[in-house]
Amino acid sequence: MRISEHDSVLQTCDRIVRMKIPNLLRLYLNPFVAQTCVSLNAMVHSLWPETKSHGSYPSFLANSGEEALSGAIKLARYTQHQRAAKKPSSADALTQSTRVILVDDGDWFDDFAWTAFDEHPSEMWSNQCRVEFIPDVVSLTTSEFVTLCGSQESFTGIVVLSPTATRGDARSKVQSLVMRTAIRKILASDSGLLITCMNMERFLAGFQIEEAALMPDIVVFDETFTMRQVPFGAFAARPDLYAQWTGRGMSTFHSTTYQPNTISTMHFLKCLEEQSPEFFQQLQPLLKPLLVNHELLRRTFRDLFNPALMRLISAVGFDGEDVTASGHYVRVDKEKYFDGIGGVACSLRGHNPDAWVSEIEALNSITNVRSEVARRLHSLTGLRHHVPAVSGGSAVEHALKLGLLAQSPKSFIVALKGGFGGKTLLALSGTAKPSYKKGLDPLYPDVLYVDPFAPDAIQQLSQIVKTVPVAVIQLELIQGVGGVREIPQALLDYLQVARRETGVLLSIDEIQTGMFRTGPFVRSSELSIAPDLLTIGKGTSDMMFPFAMTLYSDRVNYLLNSRKAALPSRLHKRYGYEIGYRSILNTLQRKDADDIRGNVIAIGHMFRDALQQALAGIGIVKEVRSFGLLIGIELDLRKTVIQRLGLNAVQLYLLRMMQHRGFPLLMGFCQYEPNILKFTPPLTTSKDEVEKIAQTISDALRSSTLSLLTTGMRALLRGRK
Numbered sequence: 001m002r003i004s005e006h007d008s009v010l011q012t013c014d015r016i017v018r019m020k021i022p023n024l025l026r027l028y029l030n031p032f033v034a035q036t037c038v039s040l041n042a043m044v045h046s047l048w049p050e051t052k053s054h055g056s057y058p059s060f061l062a063n064s065g066e067e068a069l070s071g072a073i074k075l076a077r078y079t080q081h082q083r084a085a086k087k088p089s090s091a092d093a094l095t096q097s098t099r100v101i102l103v104d105d106g107d108w109f110d111d112f113a114w115t116a117f118d119e120h121p122s123e124m125w126s127n128q129c130r131v132e133f134i135p136d137v138v139s140l141t142t143s144e145f146v147t148l149c150g151s152q153e154s155f156t157g158i159v160v161l162s163p164t165a166t167r168g169d170a171r172s173k174v175q176s177l178v179m180r181t182a183i184r185k186i187l188a189s190d191s192g193l194l195i196t197c198m199n200m201e202r203f204l205a206g207f208q209i210e211e212a213a214l215m216p217d218i219v220v221f222d223e224t225f226t227m228r229q230v231p232f233g234a235f236a237a238r239p240d241l242y243a244q245w246t247g248r249g250m251s252t253f254h255s256t257t258y259q260p261n262t263i264s265t266m267h268f269l270k271c272l273e274e275q276s277p278e279f280f281q282q283l284q285p286l287l288k289p290l291l292v293n294h295e296l297l298r299r300t301f302r303d304l305f306n307p308a309l310m311r312l313i314s315a316v317g318f319d320g321e322d323v324t325a326s327g328h329y330v331r332v333d334k335e336k337y338f339d340g341i342g343g344v345a346c347s348l349r350g351h352n353p354d355a356w357v358s359e360i361e362a363l364n365s366i367t368n369v370r371s372e373v374a375r376r377l378h379s380l381t382g383l384r385h386h387v388p389a390v391s392g393g394s395a396v397e398h399a400l401k402l403g404l405l406a407q408s409p410k411s412f413i414v415a416l417k418g419g420f421g422g423k424t425l426l427a428l429s430g431t432a433k434p435s436y437k438k439g440l441d442p443l444y445p446d447v448l449y450v451d452p453f454a455p456d457a458i459q460q461l462s463q464i465v466k467t468v469p470v471a472v473i474q475l476e477l478i479q480g481v482g483g484v485r486e487i488p489q490a491l492l493d494y495l496q497v498a499r500r501e502t503g504v505l506l507s508i509d510e511i512q513t514g515m516f517r518t519g520p521f522v523r524s525s526e527l528s529i530a531p532d533l534l535t536i537g538k539g540t541s542d543m544m545f546p547f548a549m550t551l552y553s554d555r556v557n558y559l560l561n562s563r564k565a566a567l568p569s570r571l572h573k574r575y576g577y578e579i580g581y582r583s584i585l586n587t588l589q590r591k592d593a594d595d596i597r598g599n600v601i602a603i604g605h606m607f608r609d610a611l612q613q614a615l616a617g618i619g620i621v622k623e624v625r626s627f628g629l630l631i632g633i634e635l636d637l638r639k640t641v642i643q644r645l646g647l648n649a650v651q652l653y654l655l656r657m658m659q660h661r662g663f664p665l666l667m668g669f670c671q672y673e674p675n676i677l678k679f680t681p682p683l684t685t686s687k688d689e690v691e692k693i694a695q696t697i698s699d700a701l702r703s704s705t706l707s708l709l710t711t712g713m714r715a716l717l718r719g720r721k
Helices: 005-019 031-047 049-054 065-086 091-098 142-151 173-188 200-205 239-245 262-275 277-291 294-304 307-315 356-365 369-381 392-407 457-467 489-502 554-562 567-575 578-594 596-614 649-658 687-701 705-719
Strands: 059-062 100-103 114-118 128-132 137-140 157-161 192-198 218-221 233-237 323-326 329-332 335-339 385-389 412-416 447-450 470-476 505-509 533-536 548-552 621-627 630-635 676-679
Touching (some): 031 049, 031 233, 065 091, 065 157, 065 239, 137 142, 369 578, 392 505, 392 554, 596 630, 649 687
Parallel strands (some): 412 470, 505 533
Antiparallel strands (some): 059 233, 621 630, 630 676
């Protein structure tokens, strides 16, 4: 008898906990990630045998099919821009080559590039309108696409085929011939790219011979490959395209939104065996050696997933054969490290809480977990409504989509400079740094950025909301990626006024400040700023399950209902994972018994005092910024020998912390401002650990130039292994 979805997922989680397998640990040389990439490559080769002529198709892992599709289109558009740069063409030609045509006879692409609503739902007549999220994206049925193909001699651009569009029985023989002919022209052209989306049903059905000839450049896989029990998404790309993704200078271009994890990849393998046992059995000679042959694992991880990450893992010495994670610590062979990164502010109790599975099972007595979660979130945030998400990036996308839909025809987003929304196509609207958007145009156009620390920031915002149809103002109360900087209170006070007087929606991103990270459940509750939309990230689940939330107000709900918007219900259906809801309810039930808020405040004060004392007199330390257990240490490295030599001093200091003899420590830095160290330890960090951590940081920052250079040379040699 087939076991239930609930039990199946918990079995996977139980295996992770018992074996202390790292889950949300980027520096883990993950054999399940490697096995998943091998499986996806084999799927591509089995469906399109001609792809073998290109070699292996590396894979990019995401948290959902939609995230994977977003990444695939990013890669496709980036490729088109690169091609245009090598062979200059007109602006019209570039526009055509980056245009995306979604071909679908079902609902596979619903709400991806736009969403529809009824402008006059209460009237006798209806006027269907839509809000666009990604420019230059066209949706066509198979018949419409065939008609388009027959009306012109050539087509340049990016074609995305849904699983329904690749089904031969959905078209007549004439349509099939026209479609195949047109796609062959695209594949033969250096101005076109083909993305084929795949679900488990279509994979199991296979292709006819003539369909298999339509060899895609990129293949997208969705959640059906984990039976919609665990978040999962991926794309596999032609190796020459994928190489752009992992080249020099690209290591943070796309990486953090799409964080590989063990729960999704392990469950993918489990579901693949259940749904396609014959294919899975054929893979065993390729998969089993990855669990025992460490050198093979290294090569596979490098070649089929991420060579830059493989070099980093080797450079820091995390490529050992015995890596485990439990509580506050990661163990690599005989060395133990305190994890002060914790999946980027996701760590509540640390890795693999021993009682997590039994705690989730204990919730079986609650008849409606979702309603109970909604009730508790309302009491903590004042927001009665929510939609689920699978990552911080997807939560931000949901917030923007809901806000733009609720406020239509107002279309402008105002985002604060230094903010980080994510790296999916719409979330990039809140990501102010231009380098993350290079070569991805066109993106959402109606975005204005304001520096929150500028002397005239309030005046700028006042002028904008008076003259521009602003739908949403997006902000983080403390900019995590942007340097652990707190938004000035005067600006927050003004935003409240603007919200009240102009009707603009405030979307507050608490992905790094929420889930008790700074003390309260969400920081906005203690700053007297009322969000209309609020996002919380994967800290909901103790780093066990990719799950996040977008909460919204009664006002937003009223506006959505007045348009008969189907978006919220579709998001609930798409991302409403039962274990995700149970994981956040488990955290909320523990909050009072464990006094999470009180512990974070107390330990946060200890950290502030201990760091100020330990770092006193170190010339390169400019400032320590401490907000509960979200901590930033700004360094001034301009006059150091290391910096003058053109070396990365921050990375060398972080390596010194990892190599500390008394208390090795994992610490991060802010992507926007790499001279600022960032520390997000577990919320259960003890007083004894605080003192040891402060000593490690102090010792590392006092390192001599010679010791830093020696550390760097050793890391360089390890990274070249």
